[in-house]
Amino acid sequence: MGLNNAQTAVASSESRFRTFVAGRRTGKTFLSVRELARFARHPNKRIVYIAPTYQMCRDIIWKDIQTKLNRLNWIAKTNESRLELTLVNGSTISLRSGDNPDSLRGGGYDFVVFDETQDLKPELWYEVVRPALSAQKPPGSALFAGTPKGFNWFHDLYLLGKNEDPDWSSFQYTTLEGGQVPASEVEAAKRDLDERTFRQEYMASFETYSGVIAYNFSDDHIVKWNRQPIKQVLIGMDFNVQPMSAAIMVRSETGLHVVDEIVMQSSNTSEMCEEIKNRYPGIQTFVFPDPSGKARKTSAGGKTDHNILENAGFIVKARNAHPAVKDRINALNSLLINTNGDKRLLVDPSCRETIKCLKRHVYKEGTMVVDKSTGVDHQFDALSYAVEFLYPVTKEYTPDNTKTWGVY
Numbered sequence: 001m002g003l004n005n006a007q008t009a010v011a012s013s014e015s016r017f018r019t020f021v022a023g024r025r026t027g028k029t030f031l032s033v034r035e036l037a038r039f040a041r042h043p044n045k046r047i048v049y050i051a052p053t054y055q056m057c058r059d060i061i062w063k064d065i066q067t068k069l070n071r072l073n074w075i076a077k078t079n080e081s082r083l084e085l086t087l088v089n090g091s092t093i094s095l096r097s098g099d100n101p102d103s104l105r106g107g108g109y110d111f112v113v114f115d116e117t118q119d120l121k122p123e124l125w126y127e128v129v130r131p132a133l134s135a136q137k138p139p140g141s142a143l144f145a146g147t148p149k150g151f152n153w154f155h156d157l158y159l160l161g162k163n164e165d166p167d168w169s170s171f172q173y174t175t176l177e178g179g180q181v182p183a184s185e186v187e188a189a190k191r192d193l194d195e196r197t198f199r200q201e202y203m204a205s206f207e208t209y210s211g212v213i214a215y216n217f218s219d220d221h222i223v224k225w226n227r228q229p230i231k232q233v234l235i236g237m238d239f240n241v242q243p244m245s246a247a248i249m250v251r252s253e254t255g256l257h258v259v260d261e262i263v264m265q266s267s268n269t270s271e272m273c274e275e276i277k278n279r280y281p282g283i284q285t286f287v288f289p290d291p292s293g294k295a296r297k298t299s300a301g302g303k304t305d306h307n308i309l310e311n312a313g314f315i316v317k318a319r320n321a322h323p324a325v326k327d328r329i330n331a332l333n334s335l336l337i338n339t340n341g342d343k344r345l346l347v348d349p350s351c352r353e354t355i356k357c358l359k360r361h362v363y364k365e366g367t368m369v370v371d372k373s374t375g376v377d378h379q380f381d382a383l384s385y386a387v388e389f390l391y392p393v394t395k396e397y398t399p400d401n402t403k404t405w406g407v408y
Contacts, residue, residue, distance in 0.1 A: 004180065006173035007031045010143075011038075015169035019117075019158045020145040022171075023204045026178030028145040032113045033064045035143055036093055039111040040074065043089040046136075048104065048112045050096050050129075052119040057083055057095040060115065065093065104128050108135030117146035122153035148206040151359040155206050156352070163349045175202040206359075213329055213370065213380070214358040216336035222355060223346040225250070225259045233280055235314075236386030237272070237289040238378045239305050244272045247354055247383040248280075255335055255344025256387070261351045263379065269293075269305045273312035284315075288386035291318045317389055325370060327392070328384035335391050345387065353379045 003011060007027050010020045011034065022028055032049065039047050049065075051057045062083055069075050069085065077086040083095035096104055098120040109132045114120060133140035146154055161170025175181050190198050199205040206219075234256065236247040244267040248260035262275055276285065293305030309316045335345040347354055357376040364371045 006178050010171050013169045016141045016167045018143050019170040022173045023175030023202045025180050040091045045091040045110040047093045051115045052098045054097040101128050108132050110140045112142045114144045117144045118149035118154045211363040213361045216333045217358040225348045232284040235287045236382040238382040239293050245378040245382040258347040269308045287314045288389045291322050328388040331388040332384050
């Protein structure tokens with residue numbers, strides 16, 4: 001059986017890391033078996049397939065990979081208890097459970113397949129497998145396959161391939177595009193499922209959690225900036241040591257475009273100023289910070305955060321009092337899309353933390369209280385301070401007022 005169009009696109013990519021975001025029954029397992037065998041052609045390679053549980057490894061792929069390799073007469077030894085194959089050329093293919101990360105520690109890997117990636121823990125990749133790939137010469141590679149499940153770490157990996165990272169490529173295919181399921185069955189599923197579940201499971205769509213704060217934000221707002229010369233930057237800023245956060249914007253024809261971001265751990269306002277000046281030397285800079293910075297200090301020397309910004313040569317604009325959270329949220333959502341359907345706030349795909357905060361910042365379940373436990377609130381605050389000042393929803397300020405202090 002040959003590859004369908006979706007499988008062919010993924011298999012032909014030469015990127016070191018590939019994400020395959022697909023609807024149900026798109027042929028992810030068939031592609032995984034093929035890729036495991038393709039890499040196993042080379043001698044003395046350590047190859048691993050990872051699924052969320054041991055039972056899934058056995059049920060999903062164990063019989064299929066044995067059937068394919070037996071047909072090729074490649075298998076020298078089979079270990080049923082460990083789900084491991086030793087090949088005649090010295091390579092090994094091991095099936096491992098994601099719920100036991102320690103079983104994957106030790107040595108390096110040449111190629112790893114993550115299946116049902118959305119259900120695996122991110123630590124498995126960042127703390128265990130990624131270092132193991134770097135241990136090999138040449139460094140190993142990986143394939144991530146799965147179906148969306150909200151905006152979790154699988155979505156983060158998907159964005160890497162969409163952000164023109166040279167090591168990454170990302171592919172997204174619906175169930176129908178996979179060619180394995182007839183259109184009549186897809187339509188039947190559409191009748192049986194609610195709209196959000198259908199979009200996620202069959203359309204391979206990353207869906208927003210219920211209670212998301214930036215409810216008007218979608219992937220349509222992620223637009224690459226055209227890199228025109230910058231004469232002026234508008235920066236929203238949140239003061240924290242863990243972390244200092246800034247959203248950097250330029251004026252667009254319809255509103256604002258987030259073109260850059262700065263997130264600095266264990267830092268302070270002085271270091272943030274230096275980073276901004278390094279990135280945008282000689283550029284007129286307006287900063288719209290947390291109003292509490294008029295009295296608060298994240299740096300030594302007795303100066304307030306606002307003093308430090310002004311001494312760095314920046315023009316500081318902030319409310320006299322802290323704006324209500326709901327006012328910042330309403331201003332942000334109004335700028336994302338208004339009643340006429342105009343999208344006036346866009347985000348460059350390179351601004352990963354900004355995109356993450358817009359997609360993941362939520363209310364606590366059953367309340368209108370902002371949930372700060374997700375760790376994305378600082379970048380959200382930085383962005384919304386600027387948006388609320390420039391495009392307030394209250395009557396006492398209007399966007400036209402910005403002209404009186406030179407922001408165009």
